[in-house]
Every structure is written in C-alpha cells, then in structure tokens.
Amino acid sequence: MSKKEKITVQGTEITIISGKNDDYICLTDMVKGQEGEDHIRNWMRNRNTLEFLGAWEMLHNPAFKGVEFDTFLHEAGANRFNMTPRKWIEATDAVGMISQAGRNGGTYAHKDIAFEFGSWLSPVFKLYLITEYQRLKEAENNPMLGEWNVKRVLSKVNYTLHTDAVRDFIIPKMDVEREKAYAYADEADMLNLALWACTAKQWREANPEYAKKGLNIRDTASINELVVLANLESFNAELLKRDMDKSTRYACLHEMAERQLTRLNAIDAEKGFRKLGAKK
Template sequence: MAKIKVLDQDITIVKVNDEDFISLTDMLKSKDGEFFISDWLRNRNTIEYLGIWEKIHNPSFNYGEYATIVSQSGLNSYKVSVKEWTSKTNAIGLIAKAGRYGGTYAHKDIAFEFGMWISAEFKIYLIKEFQRLKDDEQKKFGWDIKRNLTKINYRIHTDAIKENLIPKQLQKSQINFVYANEADILNVVLFGMTAKQWNESNPDLKGNIRDQAGMYQLVCLANLESLNTHFINENITQEQRVQKLNEVAIKQMSILLDDSNMQKLENK
C-alpha cells in the first residue's frame, strides 16, 4: 500500500494482481457537495468507458449483462452499485474492499477518468502525483539492484580471500591492501582499469567505478566474484585467475547484451 497527496487529500494506492488500484473513496472526499460513486456509475459515458476497458483487459467480461446495464444507464430510475456492477459483469477494473483500508478502488486507468469527475484540476494533479510515486519507486528499485548485486557474494568472496590469501599476523593496512588488490583484479578484468586509475580519469564523477557501472556490468561482476572465490579456493595463481576471469567476462557480457530480459531490466 502507498499513499499520495492530491490537493491536500491523501489517496491510497494498493496492488491487486501486480496492478495499481487507486481509492475512489479517498478521491471522492475532494468533490464538493454530497455525491456517491453510484452517482458516477449512473452516467452512460462512465458505463461505456468501463465496458471498453473491460473488453480490452478482461476476457471473462459478461457482455450480455453489460448490454442490459448500458440500456438502462442515464435513466432517472437506474442505479447500480460497484458490487452489483462487478457481480453482474465479472468486471475486474473496480473492486470493493472491506476491512481497515476498505472502500472502492479502481484500476489506475479508470481512477484517472474518475478524477475528471472530481474536477479537471484534480485529474491533472492525480496523474502528476501518481507518476512521481512511480518514478520514486523505480529510482529506489534501480539503486537497490545496483548495490545488492555487488553484495550478494561479498561475504563468500572476502572469507575466501581471508582464508587463502592473507598470511597470519598481518597489519591492518596490509590486510586492506590485499582486499583492495583482489577487488582491483575484478575491476581490471571487467572495466580495464583499477579503481585508482578510474578515479584519476573521472575526477568530476561521484562515487566509484562500481557505482557508475551499468546493469549488465553489475550482473557480470556478481558472477565474477563467485568464480574468483572458487579459483582462490583452488589455489590458482593470480596471473592465471586474471586470464580466466577476463575470458569469462568477455563471454558473459556478450551473452547479457543479447538477453531480452536484461534489456527490459536495464530500461526500467
């Protein structure tokens, strides 16, 4: 569940089958006068819009019941609730929820149309705030992936270095040097330069070489960390590891760049 604020009104957004549904009940609080969602459903344009949306998104939509409702819409005697609409037509675009966060929710496409019924200004700000929420979610999602991909094998990788490469009774500065050296092996294998060389070449960029890496490189880097751990445990020399890791990096990057799922993830 998430919330956005539109013209000082808190609007609840929930996920239903991985789709965003916006609370019409919350939105209605911004409309002047006493109105109900059933009043909106009496409008023939509303029913026609809902029918078109359901035809596009819902293969189980009941067209027979829909035709009956359309023929009655707009009449003074006509009235239908959200529960009646959904039960008669098998509609999926509107839902009535009970409980703490109960109320009427609509798929975002429908909620935007409902926003126009509140006011043109409300609809514009609703779309704007909803998009801001989605942009914030994507930024957080992308940042988490970038940071977590490089951390997935960190503990395994550093434990292998400590067990196999660090002699006993080394000073802390010497231990840090060994870790940095191993990290730079992967940097050179994948990026063609050490962290220091990258910093010197990019003084105006924030972060480090891995912070500026793309999604493809970070996926490959996580795989190289696991592979390097295995090589370390097998007591393979550094020179041999560099050569083997570079060959793997070239092959994996070629595969990743042609992978359609990775392309979708990179574009998010």
C-alpha cells in the same frame, strides 16, 4: 494485491494498491470529505461512464459478461437506474474495480478508470493525480531518485544551520545594509566555489536550459555532491562560530570538498545507495 502506497493530491491522501502488473487507486479517498460514495454512484449512473467501463472490461477481461452490461447500458439514463461498484462487479464479473468492506475498505479502480473518474470530478484534479502517480512510479523504478531526494532534503536542513550561523556571526559585524542583504548569497557561493568551482550565477549562465526550468546548481547535483555539500554547510557554520576569516574558511572548505568527493567517488558511494534502495 497486498502492497499499499499513498500519494497526496491537492491535500488529499490517496491509497494505491499494487499487484504484479496493475495498480488500483482508491476512489473513496479521492472524494474523501465530499459526498463520498454518492459521488461514485452518481458517476456510475452516467451512460458515458458505463460505456467506458464496459469498453475497458472488454479489452482487459475475457470473462466479462457482456449481456448483463448491455442490460445496464439500456437502463442507463432512467431516473430509477442506480449503479454501485459492488452491483457492477457482481453482475458483470468486472475486474477493473474492487469493492472492499471494513474500516480500511473502500472502492478501488484500475488506474485507467481512476483517471477517468478524476476527470469527472475535476480536470485539474485529474492532472494533479496523474502527476503524483507518475512521480511515485518514477521513484519505484529509480531507487536513486528517492535517495537523491533524501540527500537534497538533508542539504536543505543543513543550509538552515548555515544561514543561522551567517545571521548570528557575520551580519552583526556589518554596518552597510546592502552588504547584509548579500551576506547569505555570498556565503552560499563560497560553498559552491569550494565544491563546484563556480558561483550560482556562473552556473546559470553556463546552463541556460536548466535555468529556464527553474533549476539551480544544487538541484542538478549528484548524491555524492549533496552529501559533501551537507557536510560543508555544517562545517562552515562551525568555522563561523570560531570567528575564522573568510579566506582561511574557504581554503579549509575547498580542501574538505576535494578530499571527501574524491573518496566518495572512489568507493562508488552512489552504487551503495542503489543497493540499499533495492533491498527496500
């Protein structure tokens, strides 16, 4: 179980170690900055917790020692009763939890158990934990998703360069404040028209089901389209610096978008991205 990954849940970085079929989430990370292992021990002293842990082991672990479990269950609830992950593992041969020593060690639990612990900590924290875990799994199962996110970030970075150019080379030429307010959206829509032949408003009207979810035309773009969009943003910023009029810029951008997208689709660039993702 050597593969390690991290997710961030409500500002807390949590380690996940993965084997062939199972993922184990670090409980120690989940309570980092709080009472640490005390939280874990207090949770394990709870009779309901022990019943859950025992039920999980009986479902997944043929070597689970039921007699020792019954003894613990009988003692649970008494003031003197104490339970730790290591004690639980050594006494019952449990496989649902892992206790690692050392600087990078800690207590790990199978995702089923980790979600249960998260619920004990806070139902809201559990929901965020499940969401981030699922996001990680989706990215692993679909290499294109990770590549899409990279390209989406790239287009956003280039968008900053684009808006800076609008601020520096278009806004100063405008006298009417109302026109200044629409300048950024107007330039962004010119790129939309050059690439997708529609404005952001036209796309929302044509795709109300996506608009209701807060998605826009760029959120639903393909990787090839995002690559071209990033190039258009950079190119338009340069054209603005050259004081080129809008109609001429649009003609250049439209020609560039058509040529690049046709070429990327022809060589199946997205398939190339998939191959790169598979090698990681």
